Amino acid sequence: MHQDRQRKIRELFDEYIALYAARDDRLTARFSQNFSGYPGSGNRLIHDRDEWVRITRQDFAQVPGRIRIEMLDLSLQDLSPDVVVVTAFFHIHLPSDGQLLSREVARLVLIFRQEGAEWMIVHSGISIPYRSAQDGEVYPLKSLQEQNSALQALVDERTRALHESQALYRMLTEDAQDVLWKTDSRLVMTYISPADERLRGFRADEVVGHHVFEMFTDQGVALVKGLLKRRAAEDPSDTSEGFLTFQAEHRCKDGRVIWGEVLAKPDRNAQGEIVGYHGITREITERKRLEEQVRQLAFHDTLTHLANRRLLVEHLDQTMSASKRSHRHGALLFLDLDNFKPLNDTHGHGVGDLLLIEVAERLKDCVREADTVARFGGDEFVVLLCELDTLQDEATTQAAAIAEKIRTRLAEPYVLQAAPSGPATGTIEHQCTASIGVAVFRGRDEDQNSVIDRADAAMYQAKEDGRNRIRFAPSPISAA
Numbered sequence: 001m002h003q004d005r006q007r008k009i010r011e012l013f014d015e016y017i018a019l020y021a022a023r024d025d026r027l028t029a030r031f032s033q034n035f036s037g038y039p040g041s042g043n044r045l046i047h048d049r050d051e052w053v054r055i056t057r058q059d060f061a062q063v064p065g066r067i068r069i070e071m072l073d074l075s076l077q078d079l080s081p082d083v084v085v086v087t088a089f090f091h092i093h094l095p096s097d098g099q100l101l102s103r104e105v106a107r108l109v110l111i112f113r114q115e116g117a118e119w120m121i122v123h124s125g126i127s128i129p130y131r132s133a134q135d136g137e138v139y140p141l142k143s144l145q146e147q148n149s150a151l152q153a154l155v156d157e158r159t160r161a162l163h164e165s166q167a168l169y170r171m172l173t174e175d176a177q178d179v180l181w182k183t184d185s186r187l188v189m190t191y192i193s194p195a196d197e198r199l200r201g202f203r204a205d206e207v208v209g210h211h212v213f214e215m216f217t218d219q220g221v222a223l224v225k226g227l228l229k230r231r232a233a234e235d236p237s238d239t240s241e242g243f244l245t246f247q248a249e250h251r252c253k254d255g256r257v258i259w260g261e262v263l264a265k266p267d268r269n270a271q272g273e274i275v276g277y278h279g280i281t282r283e284i285t286e287r288k289r290l291e292e293q294v295r296q297l298a299f300h301d302t303l304t305h306l307a308n309r310r311l312l313v314e315h316l317d318q319t320m321s322a323s324k325r326s327h328r329h330g331a332l333l334f335l336d337l338d339n340f341k342p343l344n345d346t347h348g349h350g351v352g353d354l355l356l357i358e359v360a361e362r363l364k365d366c367v368r369e370a371d372t373v374a375r376f377g378g379d380e381f382v383v384l385l386c387e388l389d390t391l392q393d394e395a396t397t398q399a400a401a402i403a404e405k406i407r408t409r410l411a412e413p414y415v416l417q418a419a420p421s422g423p424a425t426g427t428i429e430h431q432c433t434a435s436i437g438v439a440v441f442r443g444r445d446e447d448q449n450s451v452i453d454r455a456d457a458a459m460y461q462a463k464e465d466g467r468n469r470i471r472f473a474p475s476p477i478s479a480a
């Protein structure tokens, strides 16, 4: 960078820091009319400089006196003759006893653009360390879903905004916290922004000159290759102007794997030939984790972690479709524990819960990976067996053998840890059995509820006949 320019930007940056720390209103005059920015505590993009000032003023509203900024690292980077990016990492000291706001480092990205004779701030992305949740904390489902849909809405909004933009500079002003990159036509990296080092730990010189695939895990590479192939097939003349958007796992220098959402776009010369690509990568590891938590909470039983009724019905639907294609039978085993209530009544709900967890483990041990074990509710479980024989008699024999294996396994004694507040101490040995109803099915001759109802009715028959036994439901044709 030209020496004079570097000095000028550095001066403006220092001025920004001084005015920010002093909460000085004169800072507003340094912002461009086209300003956009991300405030420290939020993920909302603000487009109005007065709104920005109003919001960031609240950052240290309760702090009497002046905060002190301890600069740790600062880098200036030219993006074009009239655009300079400044990235700074620093600690924030509170006025009382020089106390640190957080041991984590704060980050500020400022983008300066020359407007006439002046260098103005067109984007400010400040990230003040702050944790929204303790590690491992699970939110209530509702709050998770709300968070997730808020994140989704945010990504949709930013994605839409990016689609409208045509130039790298515009993307920069939208979100400088993300990684910006460029490649040549062979997908060899020619530029990577400083955010990548903070995110993945690789220095820019360890990335530039290397193939873009080195950024991804093997799975990520396979995904990107597949996407490029599909795009080539859909658009053989390769005239597409739009962004290619995908989510892929990225490698970090320390071996961690993070998720990134990538928006990539070809750069073309005057003849329309592709001369390279540029784009933006946003880390979405946290969003993926939240999505997975939401999925886990929505489709699994919280006590046993087995599939819940919703996921079971989904799997039954898939199994019936597969059975229709393959002509193989499936079977649904409906189980209800016998005399479970007295265990709860004598030793408390906690001990009852331990038994349910142990039942879940034993059931999983009895079936193959492709089969589904679900908790239907209370002390009711369902096991869905797939890919049994094409012949009904043979399939029935197979289902009977597995049902018998389950019945025997569940009847073995249970050794449970007594609850500290309960009447017993140490461990409790408990005997428990299950009544099992089996419905064998093939294809889609009946609907899911009918299969479940048939197995349920057979289970009741097993209870009536004395418990700890297996009963088969009549086939739907003979039942009709």
Ligand SMILES: Nc1nc2c(ncn2[C@@H]2O[C@H](COP(=O)(O)OP(=O)(O)OP(=O)(O)O)[C@@H](O)[C@H]2O)c(=O)[nH]1
Binding pocket: 303, 336, 337, 338, 339, 340, 341, 342, 344, 348, 349, 350, 351, 352, 353, 356, 377, 378, 379, 463, 467
């Ligand atoms: N510990 C515990 N108990 C539960 C849970 N959900 C339901 N239950 C109890 O499970 C029992 C189910 O009882 P039932 O199936 O009606 O009766 P049972 O004693 O098993 O008798 P039969 O089914 O007739 O053999 C009730 O006492 C419920 O309170 C749970 O999540 N944990």
